[in-house]
Amino acid sequence: MTDNLTTREQPDRSKINMNQIHEVRYWTKHLNVSKEELQKAVEKVGNSAAAIRKELAVE
Template sequence: MTDNLTKRGQPDRSKINMHEAHEVKYWTRALGVTREELQKAAEKVGNSAAAVRKELGKEADAQ
């Protein structure tokens, strides 16, 4: 997702930015996890959405 909220292009959903509240909100809802679970997974495998999904066992839920 983009950090610049004025940009109208498609958000980059391949990365998770834990420093942006709107992204944390999106990813916790999309993956059905808590912020803490998301943070722990991102710290372990990095900010790649695919890697975080895999770590959380959510790869079948991929968009």
């Protein structure tokens, strides 16, 4: 089976990857926080989106 580079998979919204600029942009906008606030939360509780929402008290 060959890799099809024309299709894109759905992003994994259950994890936050701080190494991907587009993900950081999405999450900072979605959670209404700065990149620094997001980074601190990830360092504190890990990259789980649910844990980050809980840490930042975002529904």
